[in-house]
Amino acid sequence: MTIASNVKQCMVTLKSAKETLSKLAQKSRDEQAKRTFHESMIEVEEIISDLQKRIGQLEFEEPQYKGN
Amino acid sequence: MLNWVEIVIRSFTFLIALFLLTKWLGKKQLAELSFFEYVTGITIGSIAAEVTMGLERHIMHGLIAMSIWTLFPIIMGLISLKNKKIRDFVEGKATIVIKDGKILEDNLKKERYTIDELLEQLRSKDVFQVSDVEFAVIEPNGDVSILLKKENRPLTAKDIQLNQPSVKEPQTVIMDGLILDEPLSTAGLNRGWLNEELEKLEVTVDNVFLGQIDSYGQLTVDLYDDKINVPSPKEKPLLLASLKKCQADLELFSIQTESEKAKQLYNKNSQKLNRLLSKLTPLLNDN
Numbered sequence: 001m002t003i004a005s006n007v008k009q010c011m012v013t014l015k016s017a018k019e020t021l022s023k024l025a026q027k028s029r030d031e032q033a034k035r036t037f038h039e040s041m042i043e044v045e046e047i048i049s050d051l052q053k054r055i056g057q058l059e060f061e062e063p064q065y066k067g068n
Numbered sequence: 069m070l071n072w073v074e075i076v077i078r079s080f081t082f083l084i085a086l087f088l089l090t091k092w093l094g095k096k097q098l099a100e101l102s103f104f105e106y107v108t109g110i111t112i113g114s115i116a117a118e119v120t121m122g123l124e125r126h127i128m129h130g131l132i133a134m135s136i137w138t139l140f141p142i143i144m145g146l147i148s149l150k151n152k153k154i155r156d157f158v159e160g161k162a163t164i165v166i167k168d169g170k171i172l173e174d175n176l177k178k179e180r181y182t183i184d185e186l187l188e189q190l191r192s193k194d195v196f197q198v199s200d201v202e203f204a205v206i207e208p209n210g211d212v213s214i215l216l217k218k219e220n221r222p223l224t225a226k227d228i229q230l231n232q233p234s235v236k237e238p239q240t241v242i243m244d245g246l247i248l249d250e251p252l253s254t255a256g257l258n259r260g261w262l263n264e265e266l267e268k269l270e271v272t273v274d275n276v277f278l279g280q281i282d283s284y285g286q287l288t289v290d291l292y293d294d295k296i297n298v299p300s301p302k303e304k305p306l307l308l309a310s311l312k313k314c315q316a317d318l319e320l321f322s323i324q325t326e327s328e329k330a331k332q333l334y335n336k337n338s339q340k341l342n343r344l345l346s347k348l349t350p351l352l353n354d355n
Contacts, residue, residue, distance in 0.1 A: 003324065010317040013310050020307045027285025029236040029255060033351055036233075040344050047337045054333060 004058040011051040018044045074123055082116040085131060089138045094145075102159050102208060105141055112137045160208030166201050169217065179206050190214065233351050235283040242279030242289065255281045262287070269298055284351075308345075308352040315341040 018041055025037035089112065112134050119130030148155035163175050165186060176186065187198075189212035195201060203215040225232040239251040247259060265287045266273060278290040286301040315338055322334035 003321070006317070007321060010314050010321075013317075014314050017307055017310050017314070020303060024284060024303070024307075027255075027257065028283060029285070030234055030283050033233050033284065036347060036351060040348055043340060043344055047340060050333055050337055054330060057330070 002058075002062060004055060004062060007051055007055055007058065011048055011055065014044055014048050014051070018048065071123060075120065078120045078123075078127060081127060082120050082130065082134075085134060086112070086116050089134060093138060093142065104144075104158065108137050108141050162205040162207050162213075164203070164205050165212070166198065166204035166214070169199055169202060171198060181206060186212065231350055238280045238282050240278065240280050241287075242273065242276045245274045245276055245292075247273060252281075255285065257281065257285065271296070271298065304352045308349065311341065311345055311348070315345060 021037050021041040021044060025034050025041060028034045028037060090109075093109075115130055115133050115137065119125050119127065144154075144158055148158045163179050165172055165176050165179070165181070171183075171186075176183070190196070190198065190201065190204070193212070193214055195214060195216070200216055200220045201214050202217045205213050207213055239255045241248055241252045241255070241257075241262060247262060249259070252258065252262065262279075263273075266276070266289075269287070269289060271289060271291060275291050275293060275296075276289045277292050280288055282288070284304065286303060288301065289298055291298060318334050318338035318341060322331050322338060325331050325334065
């Protein structure tokens with residue numbers, strides 16, 4: 001196990017969390033809750049893209065683990 | 069005409085008349101009957117009974133009397149809707165009996181309420197000590213309404229400054245194994261979604277006695293077959309747990325990494341996630 005694969009795993013978890021948030025945002029009938037879920041989804045998306053950048057760097061540094 | 073035929077005809081006539089008149093009197097009835105309305109109600113019934121059995125009386129006379137007894141409360145109701153003074157006169161006013169924790173003996177006397185009756189009413193509201201009460205009134209219908217002193221009131225979310233998300237009413241979408249389309253569309257969902265959710269729970273519509281959707285679009289069902297255990301919705305707790313895990317992961321990464329830039333990136337995102345968590349926790353914690 002390397003850092004890169006750990007970070008990747010974290011990113012995948014966040015991605016599924018993002019999906020759940022978007023589902024909740026669609027299904028919730030309370031406006032306030034809907035908005036909170038939606039905003040959270042966008043923020044999670046930002047974190048994901050940050051992590052993706054970091055994964056790119058890590059794979060560049062340890063190319064042997066690429067794709068794991 | 070034979071007497072018994074006459075009685076049959078009269079019975080049906082007055083049954084129908086009574087039914088229509090009470091419909092017309094409206095929903096207000098029973099729940100918040102004022103004494104006047106209560107008495108008129110009884111009188112209307114008595115007239116119907118009297119004329120049904122008293123064959124020497126004319127049907128029309130009975131009907132006329134009943135309509136007047138119905139019409140009058142309705143007109144009074146309409147007038148009192150418009151005018152506060154008449155409303156107070158017709159429906160009565162509430163009388164204050166306890167103020168600032170002190171019993172107002174004069175008002176009690178005015179309502180001909182004995183202290184025993186007041187205590188009894190308070191006890192029926194779970195109040196055994198008069199000093200616990202800040203304010204109490206006798207409502208026009210004879211009930212006593214009380215406001216407890218602040219320290220004796222049940223604790224609410226507002227008292228401990230807990231920010232609780234507002235929740236919409238649940239919608240019943242399955243009843244007796246049949247899908248109800250109207251509440252389903254009120255919840256902004258459709259049959260396709262519902263079938264998918266049922267599949268996830270591994271049940272068929274026929275087996276569902278009652279299915280409800282909460283404010284967050286989660287489906288809970290009660291089955292005909294009570295031996296089958298249906299899992300409770302896990303979507304929200306799972307989401308909360310996975311977000312918490314990611315936050316911890318990011319913190320861990322920031323400690324492990326040697327690159328200063330990466331450290332900052334992890335730190336920033338872990339804090340972001342932390343803020344998110346504090347915002348989402350009240351929504352995701354099952355209430």
